[in-house]
Amino acid sequence: MLVCCIAISIALEVSWLTSTQLDLHSHSPLVPADYRGPQETTARQIVESALEAGLGLLAVTDHFSVDFVPHIEAAARRHAAESGVELLVVPGAEIRVAWGEDEVHLIALFPPESYRECFDELARTFGIDHTALLVEDLPRVTLRAHPSVVARRIVELGGLCHIAHADRVFGSYRLLDRPLFDRLAGSGAVAAVELVDPANRGEAARRAPGVSIIASSDAHSPSEIGRRRTTLLLDEPSFAGLARALGVVDEESALAV
Ligand SMILES: [Zn+2]
Ligand SMILES: [Zn+2]
Numbered sequence: 001m002l003v004c005c006i007a008i009s010i011a012l013e014v015s016w017l018t019s020t021q022l023d024l025h026s027h028s029p030l031v032p033a034d035y036r037g038p039q040e041t042t043a044r045q046i047v048e049s050a051l052e053a054g055l056g057l058l059a060v061t062d063h064f065s066v067d068f069v070p071h072i073e074a075a076a077r078r079h080a081a082e083s084g085v086e087l088l089v090v091p092g093a094e095i096r097v098a099w100g101e102d103e104v105h106l107i108a109l110f111p112p113e114s115y116r117e118c119f120d121e122l123a124r125t126f127g128i129d130h131t132a133l134l135v136e137d138l139p140r141v142t143l144r145a146h147p148s149v150v151a152r153r154i155v156e157l158g159g160l161c162h163i164a165h166a167d168r169v170f171g172s173y174r175l176l177d178r179p180l181f182d183r184l185a186g187s188g189a190v191a192a193v194e195l196v197d198p199a200n201r202g203e204a205a206r207r208a209p210g211v212s213i214i215a216s217s218d219a220h221s222p223s224e225i226g227r228r229r230t231t232l233l234l235d236e237p238s239f240a241g242l243a244r245a246l247g248v249v250d251e252e253s254a255l256a257v
């Protein structure tokens with residue numbers, strides 16, 4: 001009887017977890033010169049592309065801006081009201097950080113209810129008035145700080161931070177080849193390492209123990225959304241559920257190392 005009860009309880013626990021396909025790094029047509037898809041791409045088309053790709057969660061992470069997020073959130077709400085099919089939209093931004101000879105792209109993800117304040121505060125912390133930036137300059141905005149400091153600030157503000165395309169080659173540079181990768185991945189502020197090539201998974205996992213290894217599309221067009229993705233078990237379709245699935249229990253544990 002006891003064994004039977006335990007079995008039922010395990011079955012109930014497992015049934016609360018939903019296997020969800022996530023794309024935690026994607027771009028909108030906000031910056032026309034940086035977008036590879038049709039310039040007239042709408043938020044609705046982005047939502048439909050994500051759902052057609054089988055995603056349950058899409059993070060919208062333009063370069064140093066959260067300005068397109070409300071359009072995609074509204075389109076997802078409208079689509080859900082019409083079709084009953086939900087897409088969880090997670091707001092965020094891609095943050096370029098330069099330190100010495102290194103350059104790191106961090107993805108900051110923020111709770112949907114407070115992302116604007118979080119992003120404003122992040123920009124203010126590093127002395128940038130993002131309201132004065134020209135849209136075409138957004139991909140070149142660069143924070144000059146140690147990437148671990150930026151990652152910690154994102155977490156302090158209630159966000160999640162992952163390292164974008166750690167194995168992408170830029171000329172002769174690859175972050176995965178650099179000592180900075182180990183320091184940043186071991187800083188305690190990074191929830192995940194995003195890879196482009198699954199062949200690098202073993203090396204990244206060995207050098208970033210306890211950090212989730214993920215894949216994301218870095219889509220710059222609707223057709224690229226979900227081309228690389230991560231499947232996680234979520235206990236609820238929410239930002240908090242995402243954080244738990246990535247192994248981040250709360251802010252203090254994220255910072256405790
Ligand atoms: Zn990037
Ligand atoms: Zn990107």
